[in-house]
Amino acid sequence: MIKAYDDEYFMRQALEEAYQALEEDEIPVGAVVVSKDRIIGRGHNQTERLNDVTAHAEMLAITAAANYLGGKYLRDCTLYVTLEPCNMCAGALFWSQISKVVYAAADEKRGFLKGGSKLHPKNQLVGGILRDESSSLLKEFFKSKR
Amino acid sequence: MIKAYDDEYFMRQALEEAYQALEEDEIPVGAVVVSKDRIIGRGHNQTERLNDVTAHAEMLAITAAANYLGGKYLRDCTLYVTLEPCNMCAGALFWSQISKVVYAAADEKRGFLKGGSKLHPKNQLVGGILRDESSSLLKEFFKSKR
Numbered sequence: 001m002i003k004a005y006d007d008e009y010f011m012r013q014a015l016e017e018a019y020q021a022l023e024e025d026e027i028p029v030g031a032v033v034v035s036k037d038r039i040i041g042r043g044h045n046q047t048e049r050l051n052d053v054t055a056h057a058e059m060l061a062i063t064a065a066a067n068y069l070g071g072k073y074l075r076d077c078t079l080y081v082t083l084e085p086c087n088m089c090a091g092a093l094f095w096s097q098i099s100k101v102v103y104a105a106a107d108e109k110r111g112f113l114k115g116g117s118k119l120h121p122k123n124q125l126v127g128g129i130l131r132d133e134s135s136s137l138l139k140e141f142f143k144s145k146r
Numbered sequence: 147m148i149k150a151y152d153d154e155y156f157m158r159q160a161l162e163e164a165y166q167a168l169e170e171d172e173i174p175v176g177a178v179v180v181s182k183d184r185i186i187g188r189g190h191n192q193t194e195r196l197n198d199v200t201a202h203a204e205m206l207a208i209t210a211a212a213n214y215l216g217g218k219y220l221r222d223c224t225l226y227v228t229l230e231p232c233n234m235c236a237g238a239l240f241w242s243q244i245s246k247v248v249y250a251a252a253d254e255k256r257g258f259l260k261g262g263s264k265l266h267p268k269n270q271l272v273g274g275i276l277r278d279e280s281s282s283l284l285k286e287f288f289k290s291k292r
Binding site: 047048051052053054059062063066067069070071072074086087088089090091092094095096098114117118 | 177193194197199203205208209212213215216217219232233234235236238239240241242261262263264267
């Protein structure tokens with residue numbers, strides 16, 4: 001049986017956002033927030049365009065989803081993001097009370113898993129979904145900048 | 147000799163922002179960003195009004211200061227905040243490359259010092275400026291909510 005909406009499906013949507021960032025010459029990271037198999041918030045990295053270090057994909061997607069819901073908590077929602085969240089974004093996800101976080105590529109250097117910030121202990125965490133595609137996208141971007 | 151602009155002077159400005167939050171029935175935390183003895187960004191907690199867990203005083207002040215400067219980095223700037231930053235805000239301050247962070251009251255429960263998030267090692271950190279006034283403000287707020 002085919003499950004129409006699975007983690008890979010939504011991660012592909014997050015990757016669409018990452019490609020959008022790439023088009024805007026931003027570090028290509030994208031995120032979506034999903035509630036009941038429906039995307040209720042999207043975001044891609046816009047730190048350059050907005051001149052704002054806080055404009056990470058996750059932050060924008062969290063804000064968009066909360067706007068959609070009309071409430072600040074994202075209980076029973078899942079965030080899909082193409083790169084392991086940083087300390088800032090993990091902190092925001094903690095505050096949001098989101099249920100699940102799925103990321104594609106690990107971020108050995110700036111990811112929260114080594115960085116020290118924490119998700120809520122009840123938060124489900126899944127890594128590695130479409131990791132290779134996300135990693136390649138980031139590597140190509142940084143290579144082009146050298 | 148009297149130094150007109152010292153940490154206490156700017157912390158009092160951050161406290162003004164915290165009182166503004168209180169008036170809006172928000173958890174009373176305020177922040178200002180200072181560059182060359184001039185306030186270039188202000189913010190107070192607006193998580194309720196904006197329905198947004200990311201709308202902490204520090205985040206709004208960082209964004210405002212970057213807007214003012216027309217660039218995302220806050221090198222040679224100081225952030226004054228009335229409560230020790232959380233993991234999210236410390237992560238944002240890390241990305242901003244800000245030079246100095248001054249906070250008033252410690253946050254034993256949700257502060258970054260125990261929470262795990264990190265400022266940049268070069269970042270100067272000062273705690274305790276006008277701590278008692280900030281603590282009292284927060285205590286009174288939470289008491290009124292019980």
